[in-house]
Amino acid sequence: MNAINPVMGAKAEVKQNLEVADNQVTVGSCFTEAPKMTMRNVNVFYDDKQAIHNVSVDIAKNEVIAMIGPSGCGKSTFLRSLNRMNDTVESCRVEGEICMDGENLYAPKLDVVELRARVGMVFQKPNPFPKSIYDNVAYGPKIHGLADTRVDLDEIVENSLRKASLWEEVKERLHQSGTGLSGGQQQRLCIARAIAVSPEVILMDEPCSALDPIATAKIEELIEELSQNFTIAIVTHSMQQAARVSHRTAYFHLGRLIEVNPTEQVFTMPEHELTEAYITGRFG
Amino acid sequence: MQATNILILILGLGCFAFYLGRGRSLALAKPLGGIRHIHSLPSYYGAHVALWCALPSLLLLGLWMIFDDPLINSIVLKSLATGGMVIDASSESLLLNKITNLADGVLPRKGEEPALVVAADLMLKLQEISRWSLTALMMTLTLMGFGWSWSRISSTFRARPQVEKVMEKLLLSCACVAIFTTLGIVLSVLFESIQFFRSVPIDDFVFGLDWSPQTAIREDQVGSSGSFGAVPLFVGTLLISAVAMCIAVPVGLMSAIYLAEYASKSVRSVAKPALEVLAGIPTVVYGFFAALTVAPFLRDLGASFGLTVSSESALAAGGVMGVMIIPFISSLADDVITAVPQSMRDGSLAMGATKSETVRNVIIPAALPGIVGGIMLAVSRAIGETMIVVMAAGMAAKLTANPLESVTTVTVQIVTLLTGDQEFDSPKTLAAFALGLMLFVVTLMLNIFALQIVKKYREQYD
Numbered sequence A: 001m002n003a004i005n006p007v008m009g010a011k012a013e014v015k016q017n018l019e020v021a022d023n024q025v026t027v028g029s030c031f032t033e034a035p036k037m038t039m040r041n042v043n044v045f046y047d048d049k050q051a052i053h054n055v056s057v058d059i060a061k062n063e064v065i066a067m068i069g070p071s072g073c074g075k076s077t078f079l080r081s082l083n084r085m086n087d088t089v090e091s092c093r094v095e096g097e098i099c100m101d102g103e104n105l106y107a108p109k110l111d112v113v114e115l116r117a118r119v120g121m122v123f124q125k126p127n128p129f130p131k132s133i134y135d136n137v138a139y140g141p142k143i144h145g146l147a148d149t150r151v152d153l154d155e156i157v158e159n160s161l162r163k164a165s166l167w168e169e170v171k172e173r174l175h176q177s178g179t180g181l182s183g184g185q186q187q188r189l190c191i192a193r194a195i196a197v198s199p200e201v202i203l204m205d206e207p208c209s210a211l212d213p214i215a216t217a218k219i220e221e222l223i224e225e226l227s228q229n230f231t232i233a234i235v236t237h238s239m240q241q242a243a244r245v246s247h248r249t250a251y252f253h254l255g256r257l258i259e260v261n262p263t264e265q266v267f268t269m270p271e272h273e274l275t276e277a278y279i280t281g282r283f284g
Numbered sequence B: 001m002q003a004t005n006i007l008i009l010i011l012g013l014g015c016f017a018f019y020l021g022r023g024r025s026l027a028l029a030k031p032l033g034g035i036r037h038i039h040s041l042p043s044y045y046g047a048h049v050a051l052w053c054a055l056p057s058l059l060l061l062g063l064w065m066i067f068d069d070p071l072i073n074s075i076v077l078k079s080l081a082t083g084g085m086v087i088d089a090s091s092e093s094l095l096l097n098k099i100t101n102l103a104d105g106v107l108p109r110k111g112e113e114p115a116l117v118v119a120a121d122l123m124l125k126l127q128e129i130s131r132w133s134l135t136a137l138m139m140t141l142t143l144m145g146f147g148w149s150w151s152r153i154s155s156t157f158r159a160r161p162q163v164e165k166v167m168e169k170l171l172l173s174c175a176c177v178a179i180f181t182t183l184g185i186v187l188s189v190l191f192e193s194i195q196f197f198r199s200v201p202i203d204d205f206v207f208g209l210d211w212s213p214q215t216a217i218r219e220d221q222v223g224s225s226g227s228f229g230a231v232p233l234f235v236g237t238l239l240i241s242a243v244a245m246c247i248a249v250p251v252g253l254m255s256a257i258y259l260a261e262y263a264s265k266s267v268r269s270v271a272k273p274a275l276e277v278l279a280g281i282p283t284v285v286y287g288f289f290a291a292l293t294v295a296p297f298l299r300d301l302g303a304s305f306g307l308t309v310s311s312e313s314a315l316a317a318g319g320v321m322g323v324m325i326i327p328f329i330s331s332l333a334d335d336v337i338t339a340v341p342q343s344m345r346d347g348s349l350a351m352g353a354t355k356s357e358t359v360r361n362v363i364i365p366a367a368l369p370g371i372v373g374g375i376m377l378a379v380s381r382a383i384g385e386t387m388i389v390v391m392a393a394g395m396a397a398k399l400t401a402n403p404l405e406s407v408t409t410v411t412v413q414i415v416t417l418l419t420g421d422q423e424f425d426s427p428k429t430l431a432a433f434a435l436g437l438m439l440f441v442v443t444l445m446l447n448i449f450a451l452q453i454v455k456k457y458r459e460q461y462d
Helices: A007-014 A075-081 A112-118 A133-143 A150-163 A167-173 A183-195 A213-226 A239-245 A263-268 A273-279 B003-032 B042-082 B089-104 B114-152 B159-199 B202-207 B231-262 B265-280 B283-304 B314-339 B342-350 B355-384 B387-392 B410-418 B427-461
Strands: A035-046 A049-060 A064-068 A092-100 A119-122 A201-205 A231-235 A248-253 A256-262
Touching: A035 A075, A049 A075, A049 A231, A049 A256, A064 A075, A064 A239, A075 A092, A075 A201, A075 A231, A075 A248, A112 A119, A119 A183, A119 B342, A133 A150, A133 A183, A133 B355, A150 A167, A150 A183, A167 A183, A183 A201, A183 A213, A183 B342, A213 A231, A213 A239, A239 A263, A248 A263, A248 A273, A256 A263, A256 A273, A263 A273, B003 B042, B003 B114, B042 B089, B042 B114, B042 B159, B089 B114, B159 B202, B159 B427, B202 B427, B231 B265, B231 B314, B231 B355, B231 B410, B231 B427, B265 B314, B283 B314, B283 B387, B314 B355, B314 B387, B342 B355, B355 B427, B387 B410, B410 B427
Parallel strands: A064 A231, A064 A248, A119 A201, A201 A231
Antiparallel strands: A035 A049, A035 A092, A248 A256
């Protein structure tokens, strides 16, 4: 690991050289003590095209890790391989080791249904089901049998909506359609839906990119609250958002993980010249 | 000149005019420095000239062909009447027929009444005059149109909007053809039905429980008074349609779900066309499959269970009809299921739902309006289906809800009432039109209902 790069000196070169070498090593603090999830030498392919090259990183318990990088750098693909959502893409193939609490997620005997209950996901575009608000939140608990009685279910729904700070806005109209809410409310409904099954990890794939600034601020506030109970991995295009909500930031470039460091460091003293070039807005 | 020749000539002139007009605009554009300096593209100028050339005379041709014959006929008849012949309304068409045949040389002139021969000659002469005046008029119109539009070509003339306007009218008139045809069919059925309801009260027809359309042709025939209660027919139709839907809806829907959600690309590329082949089988083939294979099989199967199954049971006809409708439902349902956004699937799968839970709880409810619309369209197809039931369902109008018995349907009765030599003024034949009208109303209402649902569905996801 090349510990401290003379950032200033490298500036001139960066403009010409945005390519990464095949033997690119991730710089910074990839590994943590007591990790929740560990990824080792992960490669992801779409047919023959390799989208992720040899990524190794840890996600610590109850931390918020942000993944940033230019479009098409593979950060969403990487996020989706953490709960095996890539299984739905026929041509996608994942190599390497992705473990949660030491259990390999790609082991043949692993139950994907159970995994996805433990690793929830929030998508870029709010995608509430065309059902009532109540049924949207109750969907997960129902299919996983988390509530034995109607009263239990009511409680789960209320708690989830409260945690997603949506309860006050919708408690009067729980049985109206979820698609009738505003974009920001819909996204918080999706977060409530995800946390209703009490996952251990929540993956967020650009959760605010379809929202206006006020709704975004609410979601960011929510992420901070949620980080007390959940481990969160968030993909974002907004560097300000990464800086505001995350503890650590991972920078992806052309399918490679370039740098992982505490967020403050990434945005003030990036270790790698590519990271520096990206956060100062010279490409991306 | 014959109308066909004129038509070809006019179209040829139109093409020629196109090139002339286009050439003139190009010639205009050249000194100005290219076609960007004239208002429209050269082909629009060409089209403008061609349209002015051809359209007015074609319109004239159309009108002429409508009014030509009646006018000539009335002149001929008038001349006969002034010649002292007595013509009443009933013999008029017969007489005209004879004169036309004489004029065309179909009937030998020898031995005919001299007055008729004179009339035939008059008709020939009039037709000749009509043809030549038509030709002359059309040529004049063509030349005038050409001259007028030719003189209008200039670098500032707005040919494009004019041509666009004509195109719009042309498309509109094509749409009108379909609409007016429908209207014409409805009206013709309606008028015949009104005639039927003059002899049979409408409430006897709509609410009557007995159908035996044999009426006495001769006075001394017995036992065939004829009764026209349509209820047993509609019950039979509904019974067979219900049996068909019981088979088509679950099978069609599930195969659609398989194709849309589970099948890999390679399976889908084979299975989908294979299903659609089923839709390509002529219904008459389904018909004898039902009559010769399925019906006897069901009868024997029933016998082995101690059930009496009629050899022309509603079950056989409905079952085969259901198979026929499967591809219809599966392809429509496949479309609406594929139209459900991928984000819905992702959302559900990311919650840890299995594929079938996702289908059951999210995909089907989201696609439901579209699926219901498809089913409704399939129902109206089942109700209107004729060939299978003609071959496999019975003739006896029985009022029953037992699918093992033989029933008859509206379409079967229409076919039997209208095939063979029939007199077109007896209630027996006219009943077919009344049945057709009622069938049309029922399927129309179903279609409107289905379209409403489909429309509502569209609003949801656009």
